[in-house]
Amino acid sequence: MPLEIFNQYESEVRGYIRSFPTLFAKSKMAEIWDVDGKRYIDFFAGAGALNYGHNNPKINAAVIEYLQNDGIGHALDMGTVAKRDFITSFVKNILKPRNLDYKLQFVGPTGTNAIETALKIARKVKGRKQVMSFTNGFHGMSMGSLSITGNSFYHDDSYGVPGYTTQVPFHNYLGDKVDTIAYLRKILGDDSSGTELPAAIVLETIQAEGGINVAGVDWLKSLREICYDFDILLVVDDIQVGNGRSGNFFSFERAGIQPDIVTLSKSIGGGHPMSLVLLKPELDKWSPGEHSGTFRGNNLAFVAATVALDTYWADDTFVKELQLKSQLVEKRMQDLAFRFADHIREIRGLGMIWGAEFKDPELISAICSQAFADGLVIETAGAADDVIKFLGPLIITEALINEGFDILESAVEKVLIRNRTQEGKEAAQ
């Protein structure tokens, strides 16, 4: 039993090993192999941490060379050559071409560290405790991040997660008839609404875990206006949908807005643990050392990240490739929705993140299992786990996209047939 040791010693909290019950051994770009040599196409990309693929050859080569030369590995926030090179590359390839002038804050290498940091500096600068976030938002598991995360599955009454946060309706949360921006403006402008003026509003422009909900461009612009009007900081959590996922490097580029703070993690480290917070210079009110963290200087991630930025973001070649692939993914999603119209409520997405909302969540669970058996790693999203999502590595080939969707369609078909057979049997009894 290859997974016996996990069952015996690892905490019950383990999750994905239950959805994908095998022992993985190797991986390359958009493909993974288990110990038995079985191959899987990856439509999951480590929940968005592997936008540049598994063991991307250019990245791996650089990391190996760095290790062979005894490059600095761990350095807290000391100055290192690898860190200097990353900053240089990020400024040149990302900030300068987009006319952005953020300061870079390196934090502990998890997304939740980045969110905690953003909440702290926003509260400190504005001198207000309140922070606003959105229905179905997901921002992480540490106490501060959890306080702005909607999904009650991650909460427990005893956690002692503090108040000082308010959740307001995301775009179209109440259907397309109710203008949630008007609601937000009303409660912020009314001294007796009971809602305190927040230091910041924390936003995913595309809610990934929340079910692939894409905020409209006009809605985003109006939200940016509200933040200006009420002197509230706009924090964009681009941990999952940044790093090219939306079709551009940042997910907010499509709306032409500039957040005050941006959090990046997952793929920013080229597959290695790393997080980065971007601050408008006037917000950089930290005292030296006021916010720290042992692994905020993971130099292997700096090396990997620099290669990724130099390779994919030096010009617009990659963005154009993403457009073509995105069109293919959208088409395959539409085919799926058309073919299984009885079971799929709607498809939603943008760039390289797409979801199909099923009417029956139990169906989805069976489909994912079947797809895995057939060689596809794919996951669900949404509070009710009723959305099946495409989140493949950005470097996936068109051939693999097609092969993966073929497996998915076949898996849906198999599950439906099995269900009908099962129902037939039950009816016959």
Added chain:
Amino acid sequence: MPLEIFNQYESEVRGYIRSFPTLFAKSKMAEIWDVDGKRYIDFFAGAGALNYGHNNPKINAAVIEYLQNDGIGHALDMGTVAKRDFITSFVKNILKPRNLDYKLQFVGPTGTNAIETALKIARKVKGRKQVMSFTNGFHGMSMGSLSITGNSFYHDDSYGVPGYTTQVPFHNYLGDKVDTIAYLRKILGDDSSGTELPAAIVLETIQAEGGINVAGVDWLKSLREICYDFDILLVVDDIQVGNGRSGNFFSFERAGIQPDIVTLSKSIGGGHPMSLVLLKPELDKWSPGEHSGTFRGNNLAFVAATVALDTYWADDTFVKELQLKSQLVEKRMQDLAFRFADHIREIRGLGMIWGAEFKDPELISAICSQAFADGLVIETAGAADDVIKFLGPLIITEALINEGFDILESAVEKVLIRNRTQEGKEAAQ
């Protein structure tokens, strides 16, 4: 100017780059070199993350080979060969020989993630919100961990850090005449003390950031008793002083006690970002996926960690080496205290963590700068930054220990001479 790009683009929060203002390029075991080839002895070990040294040859070789073979890099909490091997090694080399039967929970690879996890599960299992920690305790920067961290430098009134925590006096906090265990027992046993029964007491058996305060063995045993008597979970934060720092793998072994929960990070990943929470099996009440984190499956760290465990903890050779080195460090600290008795109030420490408390914190700052100029990386501790601390890699040679202490003694001497000269000049004016 090699550091110009940091000054221009990195947040003001950057800290160690100010204490050690150079651009580091390479490192090997207990030595580091900057871009100009200048060599430094490392008495800091990445704040305890580099117990096995920089670019430890055995570890690096294994990591390089793993990358060359396209081993799984990032895998969330799926099953991988590297993770299986780590669990196997940890159970065999660490848990079994010590008769410990913890469950392993892999969490986001920062210490603060581990603490947040421990606080959550403790509160969930006990159904109580309150958590107790100690004066001068340091546990991390995210909201939950910060709520049990003493040093007010890391707090800001606007952070909204929640209550539900109580700080009680550490061993000898009120001098050796006041029994802080008796105080703790009194307020826990008194229904009208105003102190709610906590779910857990979070303890560093040696407070590192707090100023190298070593809890006595009897005090630790009494604390363990109190926790049993009042049905409180004892959480040992071994992030900084675990992984061999105290002379054994865990810092609590010297007291013969078993915590209910142990948090590990820093050196547990063999120099790569990783954290681990150990739970008594009966506390493992998580639902699958209830606590998650993108980088909780950093397989490079698993590979590195497995090598570290197999190399250093398969038998007691390393522990014996540590005893000898520890005696050398203690002797050099005593020499220092004897030679500069007018300036050093006391020395404190155990195993491979030692501190000398100076009467004048400003002196310390100057000494560290001088030592750095002379080729030694050494840092301070304590709320008032009045303790200079030895925290070298555990694999440091006796020769380098001696060379480092020689630099340190010389730096103290230089600073004292400079001060006397300066005072003389001022007096002459």
Added chain:
Amino acid sequence: MPLEIFNQYESEVRGYIRSFPTLFAKSKMAEIWDVDGKRYIDFFAGAGALNYGHNNPKINAAVIEYLQNDGIGHALDMGTVAKRDFITSFVKNILKPRNLDYKLQFVGPTGTNAIETALKIARKVKGRKQVMSFTNGFHGMSMGSLSITGNSFYHDDSYGVPGYTTQVPFHNYLGDKVDTIAYLRKILGDDSSGTELPAAIVLETIQAEGGINVAGVDWLKSLREICYDFDILLVVDDIQVGNGRSGNFFSFERAGIQPDIVTLSKSIGGGHPMSLVLLKPELDKWSPGEHSGTFRGNNLAFVAATVALDTYWADDTFVKELQLKSQLVEKRMQDLAFRFADHIREIRGLGMIWGAEFKDPELISAICSQAFADGLVIETAGAADDVIKFLGPLIITEALINEGFDILESAVEKVLIRNRTQEGKEAAQ
């Protein structure tokens, strides 16, 4: 200077003495006289505490006789004849005829004590910390009550008012196009809305301080349904609009609903300090003495209250009188709105509580001052103090209603003329 001693020794927090700057000496039913013998008609009724009028002859006679006989005055929650008689009268005159079977809890004699009590028992019974209240709600000044009070004027960032409360939109808060009940149902039913299931929803069926906002009957019924559907306790705060103010004893009778908890104060004590919490029997989970308070047994209030109940609520005579007076008040309000249509946005109200919302809040302040000079005590409401409100004692005569409204109309006229003259002068300069 009659008020000099107040200016010299009383805290700056004093408020109404600034709006009504005289020294009051005597009062009878709906009239007050100051030390100079000047008479005022009372359209304010002690913010709803004097529904039965000042020095109501029947009440006063009973209280005087009780004092002359050395009846028990203060008794905490011991058994007294006066308390027994009150309970008997309340059950007979109020609960029984309305088929209500609440348990009575006597609490400290302020409204905020009653709300604190309701919040406590609701949280205790349901085991949930969260409580919901409405935009523009007003529930009191102690920490718990303040946490569900909307008006930010009463808040200060340093108060440390806790979270665990959510404010949701009241009826028509977003205009009559947005169904606020649908919004409430949506966020309660959605596990990822970020809004925790509350123990209770606290409601004023007519928001008095909030600007005389009257919830519709259908809205109230739907809210009651929601509370049943989600197992949430419905707490009606009838402190200001109970005791006959709405036309019936309880303000929720018009909707045919039964709250789980009702808070009463202000006029419940017949002019003397008293509060009362009504609990559905199955919610009465208190331990003996778990919630206490020195003045919860103010026996003078019991005596006064018993007279008030026996006099006004033994049959439906009083309710019918209220209907007639209410029609008169409504008519006079309509006249006002018609006559000053350029300045009044709308009138709102029910029973014996009515408000006229002015477009210009500064106008209102001048009108109230003028009315006071002309012998009428009348106050404002609303977050912006833009509503002038009628809140006269319920026992006020039709003659005094007419006289008071005449003064009010005249005051509006005077202020408008003065303003036009002033504008004319400024224009001429």
Added chain:
Amino acid sequence: MPLEIFNQYESEVRGYIRSFPTLFAKSKMAEIWDVDGKRYIDFFAGAGALNYGHNNPKINAAVIEYLQNDGIGHALDMGTVAKRDFITSFVKNILKPRNLDYKLQFVGPTGTNAIETALKIARKVKGRKQVMSFTNGFHGMSMGSLSITGNSFYHDDSYGVPGYTTQVPFHNYLGDKVDTIAYLRKILGDDSSGTELPAAIVLETIQAEGGINVAGVDWLKSLREICYDFDILLVVDDIQVGNGRSGNFFSFERAGIQPDIVTLSKSIGGGHPMSLVLLKPELDKWSPGEHSGTFRGNNLAFVAATVALDTYWADDTFVKELQLKSQLVEKRMQDLAFRFADHIREIRGLGMIWGAEFKDPELISAICSQAFADGLVIETAGAADDVIKFLGPLIITEALINEGFDILESAVEKVLIRNRTQEGKEAAQ
């Protein structure tokens, strides 16, 4: 059954009616009579609300006359003759002779309202959320007051009582060997103690509910010094032990210290509901109306209070009487302790508040019941209800003191005999 209606309709929270199960009808000074004409001596004084006795003739006469003249009853914080007279009397009789220059803030007429007010203004003025209180402190039942009340009997995990409070050890809490002032100074002065600097320290100089714990004069002076040194406001809660209970009007006079804020309630209203907060003028930073409350202008209480102040506090006659009575009470307590030395651990007290701590709390319960049967109303104190306390009206005669103590001694004797008999029977079986 005279109490049947209470059992049927009153909440289970009712408490004293269980300890004193009869229906009280009349009362005069220090005596009470039930409906059957049975007489009781009062050693409880309404938990300190009846320092001037039940139906004090002078007070009652003034209140009756006031009612007969239709004096203003309820007036929020408008100016009234009764309120002016009270302020005049309080300034003349209390503040001026003691060289105190407080501003007077009238708040809702319960002690907890006064504490909530003190917490708010302290936090607002200092801009700090943290407040400190003492082990075994009791300050009230609303959320803010409860957060600084020690006794866990009044707490429930679901109440959501907020943090921002720290309980520190009262005088002699850890025995007379541990200097709790030194502990306080240490944690306040240490930036890493984990204890935030509080806005205020809230103190009962004699803890009444907490078990009759009398803070020493030197301890009080040192605490006052600490508050000056750390810029912390000293709030004395004199609700129970003010108004002459300690032998002077304020309980802190014996230490020669001046608090920054003083809370008064209970007997301040001469038996009628009233509370008063005293603020050093520089702390009076309220906006007009920022803190309100319907019954903060209970004019009957002003009338009663003025008579009480003019009668008892115009010169030192009353204080001298209290000294004599206090000596008698102390002597009778000593006699009790001497006679029942096997059962009484110690006696504690000052002025007219004294307690005898029994070794066996169950004994106390039986003694109180026996005493009640024999015509004495007396209550317990302390977290474990192990203290029997004398808290008679201050105007009680020496004859009644002696008669009451005779009943008490006899009750102890009866209970002990009964227990011995019972034990004998059990032993014989």
